[in-house]
Amino acid sequence: MKLYRVVFATLSVVGFCLAADQDVLTILKQQSDISTFIGILEQFDDLVNILNQGTFSVLVPNNEALAAFTNDNPELSNDTNAVRALLEYHIANGTHPSATFGLQPLFVPTLLTNPNYTNVTGGQVVEFAAVNNRSTVVTGVRATSQLVEADIFYLGGLIHVIDSVLTIPISFPATITKAGLTDLVALLNKGGFLTPSSPAVNIVNSLSDLTVFGPNSSxxxxxxxxxxxxxxxxxxxxxxxxxxxxxxxxSSEFKNDTKIPTLDGIPATMYEVDGQFYVDTSLITTRDFLTSNGVLQILDSPMNPNTTGQLPLSSPGSHSGSGSKGLSTAAAAGIGIAIGALILGGALGVALYLRIKRRRRNNFSELGGGQTRDPPPRYELDTKGITEGAVNARELPRSHTFQIEHPVKPPSPLEIDGQERSRISVTIHGSPPRHLGFQARF
Incomplete structure (x- = not known):
């Protein structure tokens, strides 16, 4: 089926190249049931010129769709900027035949770049998709507009007639409220994120090109x-x-094992399991709520910076049909392996400690000739005066030499032959001190 649609799309483009030789207004006026749109477009000559000079896909609401929109939004008819923004959002860059809708996720920038309505680099986007096998345009709060007449070529692009006016994406707080994401709203309120003084409000409303991952689960x-x-x-x-x-x-950019930079400075990781995409361990349950400054992806659980890089525990289809909430086989096996590793690691640690202790004991034994090493030798202090014949303290010389020797017996374990090898001489000038402190280190 997809191959057929690709071939058909290719032939459509070829036909467009051969047959499209009239400007956009000429082609539009040859169609029925779109006169209201034509009247609005003719108010903006510059947009008409842009359409004739570039390559675009023009999404034209029929008369019934515009009548319903005007009844719901009567104030917009007198707001030229709002009308222009709405027109710009109905003009997508590039030619996209209806046969290409739904072949893969496709998000196409439009001419809407007015900062009062969007903060997405390159222009706010529309999604071209297939819903119930019908070519569909998905816009703000996932509103859908289906093609009722498709692939009308003109010089510079093609025209699709749709059954409802496109919804320009709105802010993140307004999106979650209007889309009925009540659990997400309740969770954000619980965290204080929706209060006007919260830094979160400034983040989601002022920054451009945001991807927000939010849970919507009871x-x-x-x-x-x-x-x-x-x-x-x-x-x-x-x-x-x-x-x-x-x-x-x-969702057109979803790829397995993708690192996602976050405002927290810690990257999250996207995984694909059985065709489903996860961010860390959170499953993406609903994709692509377009917002004024990016997109909202709905998860089944909140993200947590403490679980960054963790793999999903299991795929959605791996749970048993009995509804048991026990551990899966893989999880139980993983826990068993972890416990075994801890026990083995502990045993190895104890064995290593005992081996090191035994090796140290053997080293001391070798140094002591097969016996346990004795404590380091204690030294005695022997003093000698330079003038041996002095009788009293006044006659003592002003210079003294202190000889520090180890006792002859027992010999030091490092000098087991009994030969003296250590002697330290200290010369002190002046009167002899009452006390002399000495410390030796080996």
């Missing part, structure tokens, strides 16, 4: 206690570890 909602006792610094670290800044990581 297990991690208002009743979650895993963050209890953490201070604001720890909580902010968890949030920053859950955010990557540029380039935006759409």
């Amino acid at each position: 297990q991690y909602s208002a009743s979650f206690t895993g963050w209890n006792g953490l201070d604001n610094t720890d909580l902010l670290s968890i949030l920053q570890y859950s955010i990557s800044k540029g380039p935006v990581l759409y």
Whole structure:
């Protein structure tokens, strides 16, 4: 089926190159049920010129779609900047025949670069996908617009008529609220991340090209206690570890064993297991909520900077059908191996300690001629006056020599032949001291 669509897409492009020789307004006016869009586009001559001079895919809401949008947003009709931004978001770069939708994840930048509406480098994107085998455009809060008439070629690109107006992606806080991600909202409120004074609000609203990984699970909602006792610094670290800044990581960029830089400074790792993608140990359950400054990827559990680089425990299909919550076979085997390694390591440590102790004892024995080594020898102090005939202290010479010798018996273990080899002479000038301290080291 995919091969057929690729061939068809190729033939469509060839046909476009051969047949598209009229400007965009001429081709649009030949179509039915899109007159409202034509009237809006004609108000912006520069956009018409851009369309005729470049290569684009123009996504044209039909009259019914624009009527419904106007009823829901009456204030926009008098806001020229808002109308222009909406038009720009309906013009995607490059030619993308409908047959290519859904062949692989495809996120295409549009002409919308107005900083009041987007903070994504290169322009806010739309996703070209296939939903229920129908070519579909996915936009903000994962709103879908289906093609009702496709592949109308003009000089410079092609036109797709769609059944609803595209939704320009909004901020991260507004997205999670409007998309009904109630568990994620509750968890962020519990962490204090959505209060106006929180640094988190400034991060997710002001930085460009963000990829936010957030859990939306009842297990991690208002009743979650895993963050209890953490201070604001720890909580902010968890949030920053859950955010990557540029380039935006759409699902088209998912790859196994990919390092993801985070605002916390510690990289996370993406893994692919049985066609499912994980960030560290957290499974990505819903992909690609486009936001005004990037994308939100939904997880089954919060990310944790203390588990960075850990592998997923098991693939989603490896759990038994009985619903048992016990350890998987792989996990049990891993624990058994770990315990065995600890026991073996402990035994080796004890054996090594005993061996070193025995070796030291043998070394002392060898130094002492087969006996345990004696303590270091003690030395005696022998004093001699230079003038032997002095009678009283006044006649003592002002210079004395102190000879320090080891006793003759017992001999030092290092001098077992009894021969004296150590002598230290100390000469002191002046009156003899009452005490003399001496310390020798070997």
